[in-house]
Amino acid sequence: MTLTNTPTAGIAAPTGQQFRITAESEPGGHAVSAVITELGGTVRSLTVDGEPLIEEFPELGLPKHCEGEILIPWPNRVRDGRWSHAGKDLQLAINEPERCNAIHGLVKYRPHQVVRRSATELTLHVRIYPSDGYPFALDVETTYSVSAQGLKVTHALTNKSDQPAPAAIGSHPYIRVGATPMQDVSLTVNAASYVVVDERLNPVGTSPVSGTPMDLAAGPKVGWLQLDTAFLDLTPAPDGMYRHILEAPNGDTVEVWGDANYQYAQVYTTTSYPSGGHRTAVAVEPMTALPNAFNSGEGLRWLEPGEEWLSSWGISHHFSQAHGTQVRGEK
Template identity: 40%
Template sequence: MSIRPVTGTQFEIAHGSSRCVLTEVGAAIRVFEVDGRPLVETYPEDVLPPYGSGTQLVPWANRVADGRWVLDGEPQQLALTEPRRNNAIHGLTRTVSWEVRERTASSILFATTVNPQPGWPVALAATLAYALSDDGLTVTYGVENLGDRPTPFGVGAHPFPRAGHARTEDCVIRLAAETRLPVDDRLLPTGSPVPVAGTDHDFRVPRPLGATRLDTAFGGCRPGSDGLVHHQVLAQDGTGVDIWAEPVFGWVQVFTPDDYPGRGLAVAIEPVTSPPDALNSGTDLLTVAPGERWTGSWGMRPV
């Protein structure tokens, strides 16, 4: 009798020298490599993604304080999925199985339904499309409101990009962010965003990560001349990975755990549409009306 991996069926797509492995559970990126060079941290298929590695976050990213928020005057109580800090974290789709709707050699379309449940009363249809091309990996979200009232939401990605086999602490980091969100010890906002200029949090000009450790929400992500937001992780020789996103991903969470399994120090660079506790603050929340569908894209390409 075969034992099913905890991440479910593994789906490989490829294009030229690019290869990506996605998981049924969470529709997560478990492998992304070009010419055999890893561009994301990986993990075995028989363990849960370390620190949410490669997962996609729907219908909110980051944290909801005490799991509480209000929709149309009705108090909602989400499950406290970060009990150590008494928060609900990273949405409702990381541990569900996603159905494959379409598949080619270089692309795959996943779908799932966020059913009404405690703390989330409106049904949403969610899709995730992954496609490899000469320009790297593109990830496109779709969120459709299956309910009868407008519903706020947010989405985000949780990749751990890496510059091939370079040590994370030796890598150069570049962020398009112009502000940082002050937070408390529960990583919840304590005030308005503050400029990064002149501080240790200014990565607008690429600089080594070194001894810097972060679990930080950055905002004010400014698009480049191509209309896209760009963040980068680069080795000393200038090779690495570019994480791009449409302007709706105006925030980026950067997280640097020291104990990523088999790697030690790793860096998550997470394009998100809204900051921590946005279901309460309303900051940069998206809204989808009944019967309407929203789409947005981000991706990664080799440098």
């Protein structure tokens, strides 16, 4: 089975090599396939029987909307890119200049190396080297595996510094439920509180979701939502996992899940996807820390020298027998 896609002859993909992993269909089951990019370890594509579970970006394009990116060593924003450590003021690169923030960590800019791979599994490695804004060495080994149930992503972070290093993890998939128009899909996030932000989308406090449009427990339609919002005080499932559900009108569902590390989630909705377009899209982002965690400490993990931290999140599907008859509108 081919594990890498070859870009158009003579043209290099901007995100480097394209690694495909596939779980073949069994009788009565579904075939699941994912494409991971060398640059950033980004999940560029995820399909079941050819139907999308995430928004994809072109092989010869870039994830201009952070599609499928891995967010390490922090998700979301660090206000002004500034934080303090050991009595020193540190400055991260400002990569959201319109709001003067540092956003979504460091690994999305870095090429990853293959550690091992098989038809259904791929492990990539990248090292974050010390810099002015993040004076720590952090090894990031990420394993992507597909099965008939969907995609599982496991991160192993190891502090290679001689001092404790701060870390947090997030991911940025835009979810699809096959070809169902996303404005018709219901989204359920069981959270008691949300983060209140200023005009630059930086946290200024938290508030209960009860009685507000931020209450997603009843599964409102995505088309009704206007969110770029972090949620906390999530309710875990009986197995201790955190699960966020998207359901199409015909009963098909896609679930974004995280293990006990993922006690926070960000939801972003837009009605103009891609930029200037006219489609509805929703990013459901499992996170281990809140926005601006380098300053607030909320959810931030400090790894001792040599310490390894393991966490897993994923995307699973539950398609009904009526899957093939679902509404097809947005292309």
